[in-house]
Amino acid sequence: MKTIRDMIEIDETKCDGCGLCIPSCAEGALALVNGKARVLRDPLCDGLGACIGACPQGALRIVKKETEPFDEEAVHQHLQKRGCPSGQIINQKPLTSPVSGLTAHSSLAQWPVQLRLIPPTAPFLEGADLLVLADCAAVADPNLHKDLLPGRVLLMTCPKLDRTEESVERLSAIFRHAEIRSVTAAIMEVPCCSSLSRIIREALIRAQSTLELHEIVIQRNGTRGRPLTPPQPPRLC
Numbered sequence: 001m002k003t004i005r006d007m008i009e010i011d012e013t014k015c016d017g018c019g020l021c022i023p024s025c026a027e028g029a030l031a032l033v034n035g036k037a038r039v040l041r042d043p044l045c046d047g048l049g050a051c052i053g054a055c056p057q058g059a060l061r062i063v064k065k066e067t068e069p070f071d072e073e074a075v076h077q078h079l080q081k082r083g084c085p086s087g088q089i090i091n092q093k094p095l096t097s098p099v100s101g102l103t104a105h106s107s108l109a110q111w112p113v114q115l116r117l118i119p120p121t122a123p124f125l126e127g128a129d130l131l132v133l134a135d136c137a138a139v140a141d142p143n144l145h146k147d148l149l150p151g152r153v154l155l156m157t158c159p160k161l162d163r164t165e166e167s168v169e170r171l172s173a174i175f176r177h178a179e180i181r182s183v184t185a186a187i188m189e190v191p192c193c194s195s196l197s198r199i200i201r202e203a204l205i206r207a208q209s210t211l212e213l214h215e216i217v218i219q220r221n222g223t224r225g226r227p228l229t230p231p232q233p234p235r236l237c
Contacts, residue, residue, distance in 0.1 A: 129181050
């Protein structure tokens with residue numbers, strides 16, 4: 001049964017076939033056909049628009065369209081068939097003991113980890129405790145796998161380099177679709193990183209969620225500190 005929902009629309013007169021939008025679609029809904037970007041099948045497109053910012057020609061936009069509903073199972077089958085490692089949804093068991101060549105174990109229990117690649121309907125999000133991690137914090141904190149990541153689902157993003165509005169919308173969709181139990185933000189002490197907390201708070205507001213955001217601030221030497229700035233509304237761009 002068809003429904004009216006958000007969908008990606010591609011202006012063929014603007015599309016030059018560069019293909020930069022394709023890796024930005026975690027669902028694999030986009031492909032080059034006869035030199036132009038196309039939505040392969042409407043049920044594969046979640047309509048969130050993570051691909052829009054990747055188009056240098058401004059050929060992509062979100063429109064309301066009467067079409068088939070987004071089909072999570074069809075996406076999973078499509079990604080499995082295509083074999084794309086960056087977008088393939090995986091639940092995995094964390095390593096409980098070191099393996100050859102490693103002195104510590106990994107607590108990572110899912111794939112992918114980048115926020116823009118994770119569909120809001122990914123099964124590992126249901127009932128999850130989220131750790132929204134600023135990219136730089138992953139290399140600054142020596143105890144990430146020991147005391148921050150265990151038991152949490154990881155969402156990585158850079159509040160300075162990633163598009164703010166896309167991050168807010170993706171997180172908001174996650175909070176709306178999944179029964180998230182808790183959300184923790186791990187950010188760096190540098191000023192530009194503090195906007196990640198504001199992004200998460202705006203997403204919670206849009207999703208009408210009552211979850212409380214817990215913050216962990218990591219200093220550049222790997223120790224823990226405190227946020228540099230108080231919460232403010234995010235500047236959307």
